[in-house]
Amino acid sequence: MIILTVEKTKKWMNEIQKRMEANKEQLTVLDQAIGDGDHGINMERGFREVLAKISDTEYESVADVLKSVAMTLTAKVGGASGPLYGTAFLKMSMAMQGKEVDEIVFKTAVREAAEGIKMRGKAGMGEKTLYDVWNQVANFLAEEPAEDWDALLEVCQATIEDTREMTATKGRASYLKERSKGHVDPGSMSSFYIFEALMTVMETGDGSE
Amino acid sequence: MGVSNKVALIIVSHSIHIGEGVKELISQVITDVPVMLACGTSDNEIGTxxxxIQAAMKSVNGKSEAILFYDLGSAKMNAEMAIEMYSIKNTEIAEGIPIVEGAYVAAVESNMGKAKSDILKSLQKLKADES
Known part of the structure; x- marks a missing residue:
């Protein structure tokens, strides 16, 4: 079963952009509590630039789309989210290079993305970063078929809630030490929207089938 | 030995003022060590x-080696990505080294004609005690 096509990947980015725009304020408020308060602005700008870049470009493969996404996010997002999301999409792209994105390739790509975030951010599980969400999604996909998207989203949701009571040890929030507790991690929240967007695309298809 | 053989410094800061400040501080005593700034976002807002960063690295490329100093974590991540994405070979990141002191010490030592590896060794002494 093919999970992602060029069209679906473009639609995925479109769905992400909609969510970043709609939740810009929420992400910013979360980041104001424990960071530098620009996450919503950065993510909205980043994915707006992504859409501008990919909408009118012809791509040969999903890997090519995601490489373009990675380059754009790295250049345009600013803050730590730029290189972190840039690395995630670049690793996905590399895992998909020269392949059709079936279930196995997709699962490998998500795991590679999670490992990329871990490497770039020097983060481990439970450190109140977006790695928590990506790692849990990769773990879920290692056990379950890539079809129960509701369950996958529940995993994301639960992971975000877990970040609320954690003390941050990475990123700007780590300077707040204990004060970072009681707030959901903004990067985990934006990662949730990325997977929620994916679920929407998976459940509606791209109309070409 | 020409100026171009001296180890260059790349300053990656979230703030263009920090970058310019570091450069100003160095220029009081050292004027012939190249100091490249890659500070602020493309709109010169706070960020990197x-x-x-790539432009700064390329301006060094081929001429000599460089040591890169950064302020906050995401500046380092962007520097790492630039090195990986553009296969930069002659630049090394001064990990965990304070940006002001580090750049100052490196400028002085580079001016003495020290090699990159020797300068990096001296910089280790500035590392904040993590224990």
């Missing part, structure tokens, strides 16, 4: 830009 991989394009600016």
């Amino acid at each position: 830009s991989i394009e600016k």
Whole structure:
């Protein structure tokens, strides 16, 4: 079963952009509590630039789309989210290079993305970063078929809630030490929207089938 | 030995003022060590830009080696990405080294004609005690 096509990947980015725009304020408020308060602005700008870049470009493969996404996010997002999301999409792209994105390739790509975030951010599980969400999604996909998207989203949701009571040890929030507790991690929240967007695309298809 | 053989410094800061301040501080005593700034976003707002970092690295490329100093974590991540994405070979990141002191010490030592590896060794003494 093919999970992602060029069209679906473009639609995925479109769905992400909609969510970043709609939740810009929420992400910013979360980041104001424990960071530098620009996450919503950065993510909205980043994915707006992504859409501008990919909408009118012809791509040969999903890997090519995601490489373009990675380059754009790295250049345009600013803050730590730029290189972190840039690395995630670049690793996905590399895992998909020269392949059709079936279930196995997709699962490998998500795991590679999670490992990329871990490497770039020097983060481990439970450190109140977006790695928590990506790692849990990769773990879920290692056990379950890539079809129960509701369950996958529940995993994301639960992971975000877990970040609320954690003390941050990475990123700007780590300077707040204990004060970072009681707030959901903004990067985990934006990662949730990325997977929620994916679920929407998976459940509606791209109309070409 | 020409100026171009001296180890260059690349300053990656979230703030263009920090970058300019570091450069100003160094220029009081050292004037012939190249100091490249890659500070602020592409709009000169607070943040870092991989394009600016890449441009700074390329301006060193081929001529000599460089040591890169950064302020906050995401500046380092962007520097790492720039090195990986553009296969930069002659630049090394001064990990965990304070940006002001580090750049100052490196400028002095580079001016003495020290090699990159020797300068990096001296910089280790500035590392904040993590224990």
